[in-house]
Amino acid sequence: MCKRNKIVLLICVSWFLSSGIYGDEATENTSTDNDLTEYVLPQITVIGDTSMGSLERDVIEAQELKFKVFNNLNSTRDFDIECRWRELQNSRIKKWVCEVGYLREARYDAIRDWIEKGIPIPSDGALLVQYADKGRALNREMNALATQYPEMALAIVNAHELEELYKEEVVKRYKDSIFVGDPPKSNLRLNKIDIWEAAFQDHKKGLMSDEAWARWDRMYRKIFKLPSYQNMWTSVNHKKYSGEFVAYVNTIVAGK
Incomplete structure (x- = not known):
């Protein structure tokens, strides 16, 4: 993180x-x-x-x-x-x-x-x-x-x-x-999306194991099935996050 x-x-x-x-x-x-x-x-x-x-x-x-x-x-x-x-x-x-x-x-x-x-x-x-x-x-x-x-x-x-x-x-x-x-x-x-991106970047840099990242990915795929979390994502300023992270979250919100 x-x-x-x-x-x-x-x-x-x-x-x-x-x-x-x-x-x-x-x-x-x-x-x-x-x-x-x-x-x-x-x-x-x-x-x-x-x-x-x-x-x-x-x-x-x-x-x-x-x-x-x-x-x-x-x-x-x-x-x-x-x-x-x-x-x-x-x-x-x-x-x-x-x-x-x-x-x-x-x-x-x-x-x-x-x-x-x-x-x-x-x-x-x-x-x-x-x-x-x-x-x-x-x-x-x-x-x-x-x-x-x-x-x-x-x-x-x-x-x-x-x-x-x-x-x-x-x-x-x-x-x-x-x-x-x-x-x-x-x-x-604190912000749930901020700590998620921190984990995303740590995994990308090799600072987090694949096993640990799999837990983060699994948890957030579960919670972003909820409309309230999808609405939260659409309401935040995406420019504060990296392009790769935004694309990753968008695929989850889209149900892919």
């Missing part, structure tokens, strides 16, 4: 490591292709007065799918991520928390040391700093998987699109609230 897209994916992965995400058990290792097709494929739009609750549920589903795909593809249970609702301390308010395996184990060890030896339990922030090397290794692995497996890249992009849409809706609906503030000056937007 091109350098820009690698940076984009790294930013997405880095977000959950800096947002209070700690470890839990893995989901079982099963194929994710059907799950991805069912959820990632529809184009994301807000029609009329879509409730924030509904949009929040879409974000949560997208995050769950992203981490499920990653759990199925990664190399170690230490990197497995699971999300759940958790009550805040001394409160009945629940917060959506996504947890990664190695930090959960570290927290359990710290609790055991406190019980047996009286050693104070480090804060979540201190654990993040202590295990920063593992966090960086997780980032590298997710980005490597995203360049090889389109389901990983699409799940990351889909979750990012929904997260950005949710933030935009919050600002738009509650712009006068002191708790929301002004919208960000710029947003890094």
Whole structure:
């Protein structure tokens, strides 16, 4: 994948490591292709007065799918991520928390040391700093998987699109609230076609194996059977893409 897209994916992965995400058990290792097709494929739009609750549920589903795909593809249970609702301390308010395996184990060890030896339990922030090397290794692995497996890249992009849409809706609906503030000056937007062309160019340059490219080709041939994706392709500026890539996509849209 091109350098820009690698940076984009790294930013997405880095977000959950800096947002209070700690470890839990893995989901079982099963194929994710059907799950991805069912959820990632529809184009994301807000029609009329879509409730924030509904949009929040879409974000949560997208995050769950992203981490499920990653759990199925990664190399170690230490990197497995699971999300759940958790009550805040001394409160009945629940917060959506996504947890990664190695930090959960570290927290359990710290609790055991406190019980047996009286050693104070480090804060979540201190654990993040202590295990920063593992966090960086997780980032590298997710980005490597995203360049090889389109389901990983699409799940990351889909979750990012929904997260950005949710933030935009919050600002738009509650712009006068002191708790929301002004919208960000710029947003890094991911694009499903951009990452597809990056994979196309990597394969052309010999940076991606034929086996990996076959997965990308198969996935996109599947999703471009949907009218919403065909409409998306006809609405974008084709001049931003290489002529070879445009010709390749046009044959798929034409059903060849």
